[in-house]
Amino acid sequence: MNPLAQALVSGLLTGLVYALIAAGLSLIFGVMEIVNFAHGEFLMLSMYLSFFLNASLGWDPLAALPLNAALLFVLGVVVYYALIRRVLRAPMLAQIFATFGLGVFLQAAAQFLWKPDFRTVGATVVSGTRIAMGGVFVSGPQLVAAGGAVATTLALWWLLARTGTGRALLATAEDRTAAALMGINANHMFALAWGLGAACVGIAGGLLSTFYYVFPQVGSQFALIAFVAVALGGFGSVVGAFAGGILIGVVESLAGVFVAPAVKNLFVFGIYLVVVLVRPRGLVGKQ
Amino acid sequence: MKRFLAAAVALIVLAWPLIARGPYPQHIMILVLLNALLGTAWNILGGFAGQISLGHAIFFGAGAYTSTLLAQHAAVSPWIGMLAGALVAAAVALAIGYPCFRLSGHYFAIATIALGEIAVIAVTNWDFAGGAVGLFLPVEGTGIAAMKFDDKPGYHYVICALLAVALGLSLWLRGARAGYYWRAIREDQPAARSAGVPALRYKQLAIALSAALTAMAGTFYAQYVLFIDPPSVLPLSLSIQVCLVTVLGGAGTIVGPLLGAAVLVPLSGLTSAMLGGSGRSLDLVVYGGLIMAIAVFEPGGLVAITRRMGTDLRTARARWRERT
Numbered sequence: 001m002n003p004l005a006q007a008l009v010s011g012l013l014t015g016l017v018y019a020l021i022a023a024g025l026s027l028i029f030g031v032m033e034i035v036n037f038a039h040g041e042f043l044m045l046s047m048y049l050s051f052f053l054n055a056s057l058g059w060d061p062l063a064a065l066p067l068n069a070a071l072l073f074v075l076g077v078v079v080y081y082a083l084i085r086r087v088l089r090a091p092m093l094a095q096i097f098a099t100f101g102l103g104v105f106l107q108a109a110a111q112f113l114w115k116p117d118f119r120t121v122g123a124t125v126v127s128g129t130r131i132a133m134g135g136v137f138v139s140g141p142q143l144v145a146a147g148g149a150v151a152t153t154l155a156l157w158w159l160l161a162r163t164g165t166g167r168a169l170l171a172t173a174e175d176r177t178a179a180a181l182m183g184i185n186a187n188h189m190f191a192l193a194w195g196l197g198a199a200c201v202g203i204a205g206g207l208l209s210t211f212y213y214v215f216p217q218v219g220s221q222f223a224l225i226a227f228v229a230v231a232l233g234g235f236g237s238v239v240g241a242f243a244g245g246i247l248i249g250v251v252e253s254l255a256g257v258f259v260a261p262a263v264k265n266l267f268v269f270g271i272y273l274v275v276v277l278v279r280p281r282g283l284v285g286k287q
Numbered sequence: 288m289k290r291f292l293a294a295a296v297a298l299i300v301l302a303w304p305l306i307a308r309g310p311y312p313q314h315i316m317i318l319v320l321l322n323a324l325l326g327t328a329w330n331i332l333g334g335f336a337g338q339i340s341l342g343h344a345i346f347f348g349a350g351a352y353t354s355t356l357l358a359q360h361a362a363v364s365p366w367i368g369m370l371a372g373a374l375v376a377a378a379v380a381l382a383i384g385y386p387c388f389r390l391s392g393h394y395f396a397i398a399t400i401a402l403g404e405i406a407v408i409a410v411t412n413w414d415f416a417g418g419a420v421g422l423f424l425p426v427e428g429t430g431i432a433a434m435k436f437d438d439k440p441g442y443h444y445v446i447c448a449l450l451a452v453a454l455g456l457s458l459w460l461r462g463a464r465a466g467y468y469w470r471a472i473r474e475d476q477p478a479a480r481s482a483g484v485p486a487l488r489y490k491q492l493a494i495a496l497s498a499a500l501t502a503m504a505g506t507f508y509a510q511y512v513l514f515i516d517p518p519s520v521l522p523l524s525l526s527i528q529v530c531l532v533t534v535l536g537g538a539g540t541i542v543g544p545l546l547g548a549a550v551l552v553p554l555s556g557l558t559s560a561m562l563g564g565s566g567r568s569l570d571l572v573v574y575g576g577l578i579m580a581i582a583v584f585e586p587g588g589l590v591a592i593t594r595r596m597g598t599d600l601r602t603a604r605a606r607w608r609e610r611t
Contacts, residue, residue, distance in 0.1 A: 094586030105575025
């Protein structure tokens, strides 16, 4: 078994899931310049959804993915109208604290309702499977999660680049006044961005639930990595965030194998700082 | 009226150990004052200069670790350790500020989160600093010289003195040249620079002062709990609390951090967060809801609410006078 190839492959697979989470975060930021500090909690809610659907109705998390996406989309839209719309013109601090407060609220509510226990989703189609390819082992759930993440990001990219709605969204991101003059309702576009961003993280949560523990704080670590991926790729660029997510997954995995698992995040944050100081707007951001 | 109110509050705070005899209310007051100090320190950078740091735990940890390591290895007094910690924190702050102040807004905030996480990982894996196990403070007697006391009132007056220093500094800076420059930078940096404000130099001054005061709070905290480890003095949640205290009260004002601490500490799970959680989280549900409410309804913080109430009161009084 080749440790380098193994580390690269497993880093790539993890990185693709990070990439999907980061893409959703970046979409929201790109359209309205608000960082969603509750992004990790959206992920956590989606994972609990998978868990409860599995525990009470016996649904396979993979089969439930459309439901995760749909419910999280609704959550995103509701959060926009109930909370975000009210702080659109507020100072940046108020915006940070609106979403940050939402994150604290959701995490604490989850802990209160569902206890801080670590839970695992029962048997799924993919659990326990493992594939060997040229001396590299790949776990089935991770492979499926990575594949699902790629498919979802491609769908998001298609929606943004090839449909009228997507173009309206990008136009709003570019210049909301000009877009409004063209008859695009900025409010609807912002709500759509929140819905889509949350739906992305909803799918990521469903995919992660097949092999990751479900607990109230599960979102924090993923959200932190997503912030870094988004900043690394350049705020607001979905493609950049996706690339950032993959890069982080690979760096984390290589550092874990070749340096020490305890310090892998040192490299993740270190790389981020280096990139951001050399290119303050990220890898693909406009300079 | 304002002066009278300030004097009354100061008097109550100073007499608190005589008013509240039990250790628990005394402990809560110490935490209120500690958080007020942290908020006041954060406010210099975040409120006055408008640079949102979510990594202030780095400086708190620098103060706690520097003084503790000096005490352990060289039997240095915590008072000297406090100054050393403040210097170390200021140096770290300048090293962070020099590259990171090229970033603005969200970018700067996220860079400070990343730096905070780096600090946690680095200290957790640094055996000399106790690593993940943490450090116990050597206790060789109590008293003012050792900054350690057998009961709460001693700590109470130390933190009162530190807070007074921080408030005095803030008041002075607000009216000094630096205060005006910071306000200009906060409102519109390009405009400030084109008007000749050396933005980087003054942002560096803000972060260094803010870090030094935060580090002094860190040294105090170490003397108070006598044990430090990365989750207690370096966590992201601490950085966010510090920021919250200020924002809740009103960023950029002198009273804001004090008001924020006075409301937030007793109300929220701040106490449990700083001294080991209790596992219940209903308080955090309220806390999260409160943060959202402040952000939505009054981004200016509690200070803005009281000011508005004051204005309402004055207009009501004036109207009443007109009628009679």
